[in-house]
Amino acid sequence: xxxxxxxxxxxxxxxxxxxxxxxxxxxxxxxxxxxxxxxxxxxxxxxxxxxxxxxxxxxxxxxxxxxxxxxxxxxxxxxxxxxxxxxxxxxxxxxxxxxxxxxx
Numbered sequence: 001x002x003x004x005x006x007x008x009x010x011x012x013x014x015x016x017x018x019x020x021x022x023x024x025x026x027x028x029x030x031x032x033x034x035x036x037x038x039x040x041x042x043x044x045x046x047x048x049x050x051x052x053x054x055x056x057x058x059x060x061x062x063x064x065x066x067x068x069x070x071x072x073x074x075x076x077x078x079x080x081x082x083x084x085x086x087x088x089x090x091x092x093x094x095x096x097x098x099x100x101x102x103x104x
Contacts, residue, residue: 010027018054018061031089043083051066061101067080073094
């Protein structure tokens with residue numbers, strides 16, 4: 001649904017994977033690896049790196065998107081059916097995104 005709706009808002013823009021060297025991953029915490037919820041681990045047992053995508057407008061990262069849920073991790077509640085990033089790493093990614101947005 002997100003991809004469809006962002007295409008309506010920004011029809012010329014394209015979500016691109018953020019490379020591992022993107023400054024967002026070092027804006028506050030150094031993030032190279034993350035843990036995922038059990039639902040993700042079952043589907044992709046070898047996945048241990050963050051998978052964020054973004055849209056750059058006029059040279060600035062304007063949209064950050066994760067196909068894996070971050071919000072449940074921010075709540076620090078157990079959501080057994082969540083396909084997301086584990087709580088501690090979701091919080092780090094969120095903090096990094098916030099710091100990055102405020103400093104770039």
